Amino acid sequence: MSSVFGKPRAGSGPQSVPLEVNLAILGRRGVGKSALTVKFLTKRFISEYDPNLEDTYSSEETVDHQPVHLRVMDTADLDIPRNSERYLNWAHTFLVVYSVDSRQSFESSSGYLELLALHAKETQRSYPALLLGNKLDMAQYSRQVTKAEGAALAGRFGCLFFEVSACLDFEHVQHVFHEAVREARRELEKSPLARPLFISEERAMSHQAPLTARHGLASCTFNTLSTVSLKEMPPVAQAKLVTVKSSRAQSKRKAPTLTLLKGFKIF
Numbered sequence: 001m002s003s004v005f006g007k008p009r010a011g012s013g014p015q016s017v018p019l020e021v022n023l024a025i026l027g028r029r030g031v032g033k034s035a036l037t038v039k040f041l042t043k044r045f046i047s048e049y050d051p052n053l054e055d056t057y058s059s060e061e062t063v064d065h066q067p068v069h070l071r072v073m074d075t076a077d078l079d080i081p082r083n084s085e086r087y088l089n090w091a092h093t094f095l096v097v098y099s100v101d102s103r104q105s106f107e108s109s110s111g112y113l114e115l116l117a118l119h120a121k122e123t124q125r126s127y128p129a130l131l132l133g134n135k136l137d138m139a140q141y142s143r144q145v146t147k148a149e150g151a152a153l154a155g156r157f158g159c160l161f162f163e164v165s166a167c168l169d170f171e172h173v174q175h176v177f178h179e180a181v182r183e184a185r186r187e188l189e190k191s192p193l194a195r196p197l198f199i200s201e202e203r204a205m206s207h208q209a210p211l212t213a214r215h216g217l218a219s220c221t222f223n224t225l226s227t228v229s230l231k232e233m234p235p236v237a238q239a240k241l242v243t244v245k246s247s248r249a250q251s252k253r254k255a256p257t258l259t260l261l262k263g264f265k266i267f
């Protein structure tokens with residue numbers, strides 16, 4: 001609500017301080033984690049990719065009129081969760097992805113949800129997760145997981161469920177990411193001091209030593225992995241930060257966007 005009589009305007013005051021949200025995308029290899037990430041950030045679908053690339057991207061979003069600094073970690077586990085602390089200790093919210101044309105990937109997604117449930121139990125906190133059935137465009141040809149099965153699995157873990165396609169419309173993909181932000185925001189509002197740990201880019205850490213959680217997380221670090229054997233938290237020297245302004249990414253193709261596209265071929 002805006003007013004000329006001194007009442008707060010929408011988007012002013014505390015609302016103009018960006019909410020910091022870290023989101024990790026989990027799932028078996030090939031389910032479309034990178035494709036969804038790139039679709040969300042650039043509105044485009046990728047055809048080729050580096051399966052070993054694990055990066056964290058940063059995007060300024062507006063969700064429900066609130067500015068949000070969203071960091072997205074596109075993870076690169078192989079077939080099962082590995083070194084999961086790197087995202088468990090970092091993310092406020094998770095997208096667990098399977099492909100509707102792969103039962104194996106659906107079974108893996110259940111493993112990821114169990115991992116998150118266990119982590120929540122151990123840390124006595126709750127971590128919002130959304131379950132995504134990707135490659136919906138393939139459903140008419142080769143669906144192996146029904147929508148009801150996806151919904152039932154999500155129901156078992158109390159999370160939201162969507163079926164999407166990284167190669168269809170951008171709005172559905174954006175909606176899912178924004179829902180994840182809303183879930184994170186609800187959780188942060190409940191316990192604002194109980195923030196996940198994070199790795200600072202400025203301070204070299206030889207391993208995942210926790211830093212003091214505080215309001216307004218500093219910049220995070222990001223894994224760029226180039227070989228299959230390097231699936232662990234990389235040394236800080238390898239870390240890099242990639243920033244993308246999603247609203248400008250497609251139209252202006254500024255340098256940050258080109259950085260994002262490293263490793264991807266876009267058409």
Ligand SMILES: Nc1nc2c(ncn2[C@@H]2O[C@H](COP(=O)(O)OP(=O)(O)OP(=O)(O)O)[C@@H](O)[C@H]2O)c(=O)[nH]1
Binds near residue numbers: 030035052076168
């Ligand atoms: N038809 C269709 N293909 C998709 C979709 N999303 C991704 N793909 C394709 O599926 C393959 C794997 O996609 P990625 O985004 O690399 O999958 P990923 O989960 O990041 O895989 P890793 O990097 O190995 O962990 C690529 O060939 C994509 O082009 C989709 O929604 N529909």
